[in-house]
Amino acid sequence: MHSLKKGCIEALMGLFRDNTTLELLQDRIAKQELIADDLAREVRGLKLEYIELYDKVRHQMSRMAKRTAVDNRERLVDEVIEEEADGVDPISRNILALRGTPRTAA
Numbered sequence: 231m232h233s234l235k236k237g238c239i240e241a242l243m244g245l246f247r248d249n250t251t252l253e254l255l256q257d258r259i260a261k262q263e264l265i266a267d268d269l270a271r272e273v274r275g276l277k278l279e280y281i282e283l284y285d286k287v288r289h290q291m292s293r294m295a296k297r298t299a300v301d302n303r304e305r306l307v308d309e310v311i312e313e314e315a316d317g318v319d320p321i322s323r324n325i326l327a328l329r330g331t332p333r334t335a336a
Contacts, residue, residue, distance in 0.1 A: 318326070
């Protein structure tokens with residue numbers, strides 16, 4: 231058993247005795263470092279792109295919310311005017327419209 235362990239260690243040490251193997255490993259490590267740097271740069275770019283996109287979407291959503299609030303106010307004013315004109319509240323008007331019943335004053 232001891233000789234088997236010694237043989238494995240000698241085989242592994244033999245890999246590092248050869249300068250070409252050491253240079254090959256250094257080249258591989260350098261390539262992996264370049265790849266890691268490129269990936270880190272890409273991630274930073276994607277994070278920046280995400281932040282910009284999030285800001286644009288948030289801005290558009292706030293504009294849409296404001297527009298909806300203004301539309302709702304205008305619709306409420308219109309409904310109040312219509313309710314005063316025919317004496318039927320908006321919910322009853324919708325029910326009557328679904329039934330096909332003409333609007334009549336209550």
